[in-house]
Amino acid sequence: MTVQELYANIGGDYASAKKILMMDKMISRFIVKLLDDKSCGRLLTAGQTMDPVGLFEGAHAMKGVCANLGLMDLSHDASDIAEEFRPGNARRMSDDEVAKRLADIQARYDKTIAGIRAFSEAQG
Amino acid sequence: MVFSDELKTRRLILVVDDQEINRDLMEMFLSDEYDLLFAENGRQAMELICAHQEMLSIVLLDLMMPVMDGFQVLAAVHEDEALRRIPIIVLTAERSAELRALQMGAADFITKPFDMHEIILARVARIIELSEGRTIIQTAERDALTGLYTGNFFFQYAERFARYHPDCEMDAVVLNIERFHLVNDLYGRDFGDRVLALIGAAIQEQTSETGAIGCRMEADQFCIYIRHSEDYQELLNALQSRLAPVSGNTRIRLRTGVCAKLEGVHDLRGQFDKAKIACDMLRGNYSRNLMYYDMELHHKEVFSEGLVNDIHRAVEQRQFQVYFQPKYAIQGTRPVLRSAEALIRWKHPEYGMISPGAFVPLFEQNGLIQTVDEFVWAETARQIAAWKAEYGFTLPVSVNLSRVDLYDPLLEEKLLDLVERNGLTTHELKLEVTESAYTDDPEQLVARVERLRNLGFEIEMDDFGSGYSSLNMISTLPIDVLKMDMKFIQNVKKGNEKDFRLIELILDIADYLHVPVVAEGVETAEQCEMLRQAGCSLVQGYYFSRPVPPAEFALLIAKEQNERKLEGST
CATH class of the missing domain: 3.20.20.450 (EAL domain)
Structure with missing residues (x-):
């Protein structure tokens, strides 16, 4: 599996990743780091109790990490949550809607992680 | 900024980000050209900044972090005079945070997702260059011992002021310490430096109150560019009084020359030279410590300058003559x-x-x-x-x-x-x-x-x-x-008994050293006889x-x- 195929499979923006990381070798080296990244876990854990601080910090971290890896959809999803819970911002979503968004993020994230894992195993 | 190869050393950069992937990315971008330190939060960052403050060229700082966020780091660095010189580039995805970070002293920002690595490298290099340039300027601008301006910057600022305020009447004031080399010789260079630092602090205080500027031109020569005043005795007294703590066994005496109502920006240095001439005229004059450059001094200066210009011609034309006194x-x-x-x-x-x-x-x-x-x-x-x-x-x-x-x-x-x-x-x-x-x-x-x-x-x-x-x-x-x-003989002429005793003392010293004495300035037979009787050869x-x-x-x-x-x- 090529890096480009991986990005196609997981719905990532290969061009964005290439712009930042320059080479496929670097993209493949960095994308597998997401397997160990805790930001999405922190976001989803905070979502279980609707902890606004945890939700903001987790979403904010996830937004940045995903953007740098060219995972723009995940980054945008996380950004919406971060703005929802940014200190000083008025809430615009109900908790149910937030829960639904988080479920969507989890599904997209799981799919991404599964794809990366398969890619990683294929790389040996 | 151009550095010779020997001076070109790898700069040290601190990367502060709570996300490992972001830190790794920065490492990939920067490690070929820079040495790197990493911190996961603001507290770690502050520890590293304090420990490496002399060596750090720049800090790349994430804003949203646990424990201590980037804004708190910015505030802590900005409050510390020693740390303030270290430039900080904030790493942020928030446009709204950029302005606040810049207002808090950030030098620049790098947006997330990160730009092409060439852009990041260029921004980092530019900020380091600006910061080092500023540090060099600050070092050259101020005299390390006194904190006053150095000569070149002093004149630059004075000339700028004169250009923008042509209607302002300004004076040039030059201060010097009487026989400063003796202060150094007798009490050591450290003591001399303490005296200079005290004068620098006193000038700093006086000038900041009056909106003037001061500099240490060289050694013990200080200059002040100040709004015209009719009387400088008060300023001189204030400066002199600040020397009281170090004027124990020795009297440290300031002398001052003033060139009043400067003629605009033209030849500002020349006008300070005139104040210095006035100041130098007070050398050895213990009854006065303030002199103005006036027409009389001007004529003396022109006369002296003329003599200096004439000396070689005088030798060639045998204007010099050697006289002999027996x-x-x-x-x-x-x-x-x-x-x-x-x-x-x-x-x-x-x-x-x-x-x-x-x-x-x-x-x-x-x-x-x-x-x-x-x-x-x-x-x-x-x-x-x-x-x-x-x-x-x-x-x-x-x-x-x-x-x-x-x-x-x-x-x-x-x-x-x-x-x-x-x-x-x-x-x-x-x-x-x-x-x-x-x-x-x-x-x-x-x-x-x-x-x-x-x-x-x-x-x-x-x-x-x-x-x-x-x-x-x-x-x-x-x-x-x-x-x-000859003063010993002249004083005796005035009937000073003590001076006669001094003459005898000098003759005794010469006798002890087994060397003859020549008494200079003998004008009368009485003086000659007195010296003969005292044993002068x-x-x-x-x-x-x-x-x-x-x-x-x-x-x-x-x-x-x-x-x-x-x-x-x-």
Whole structure:
């Protein structure tokens, strides 16, 4: 599996990743780091109790990490949550809607992680 | 900024981000060109910033972090004067945070997702360059010891002020410490530096109150560019009073020259030079500590400048003339012409006969005295040889060595050459060294004088008693004759009993050192008799003869020759 195929499979923006990381070798080296990244876990854990601080910090971290890896959809999803819970911002979503968004993020994230894992195993 | 290869070292960068992937990305971007430190939160970052503050070239700082966020780091760094110089680039995805970060002192920002790595490298390099440039400017701008501006920046700011405020009446003030080299010599350089730092702080305080600016121009010379004032005594007193804590055993005295109502931006430096001239005029004047540059000083300056410009022509056209003043031995049955001192005179085509007092100190200041001295030595050696040939006996003549001569590496060579060319021996040309020269650099001077003595030259210590010789120093100095300063004799003339005792004391010292004394400035028979009774060997002064041209002096030699013939025939 090529890096480009991986990005196609997981719905990532290969061009964005290439712009930042320059080479496929670097993209493949960095994308597998997401397997160990805790930001999405922190976001989803905070979502279980609707902890606004945890939700903001987790979403904010996830937004940045995903953007740098060219995972723009995940980054945008996380950004919406971060703005929802940014200190000083008025809430615009109900908790149910937030829960639904988080479920969507989890599904997209799981799919991404599964794809990366398969890619990683294929790389040996 | 261009660095030579030797100076080009890898800069150290601290990357602060709570996300490992982001830190890894920065490592990938930067590690080829920079050394890197990493922190996961603000607290870790502050620890590393404090530990590496001297070496850190830049901090790349994420804003949203646990424990201590980036804004708190920015605030902590900004509050600390030592850390403030370290530039910080914030890493942020929030446009709204950029303004706040910049307002809190951030130098720039890098957006997330990150730009192409070339852009990040370029931004980092640019901020480091700006920061290092600013540091270099700050270092060059301020004098490290006093915190005042350095000369070049002082004039830049003063000229800028003058250009933008042409209607403002400004004054140039120059301050100096009286005999500062002695303060350093007596109490050490650390103490001298403390004095300079105190003056710097006092000037800083005074100038910040009045909107003026100050600088340390060099050594102990300070300049102030200030709005015109009719009276500077108050300012001077305020500055002087700040020196009270260090004015214990020694009185540290400031003197001040003022050039008032400067003429705009044109030749600002020249106008400060005028204030310095006024300041220098106060040297040795203990009754005044403030002088203004005025027309009288201006005329003196023009006169002095003219003399400096004329000196080489004066040598070429033989405007300088050597006069001779006899020294008589007075302890025998009659005064015996024993030797003479060669003295310079200048017959200027425009000013007529100029007193040595008008040009010798001037030429001593700028080193031109060497030209005059060498002229005198040459003329004197030639004249000694001529008289020796004419009268059949040698009349030794002493010439003056100025400070600058004593530091001339070719001094011995020049003197020996003169002696040889005129068929003389080194005993026939005596050398006078003023007492105060010995205090400049005693060890070097003593070694120099010792070398001259070893060659056979006799050394006369001139103006003894006018300087600061310690008795301890006198006993170790290589001298053959003490020339008592003429002030001792002049004071006795005024009926000062204590001065007569001082004369006796000097004669005792000379006796102890086994060297003869020449009393200078003897004008009357009473003075001569008084000195004879006190045991003084030789006298020089108007009583016997004023300094006279060679032809006139030849009459004194002829007279001496006759006396000797008469004594020989009886």
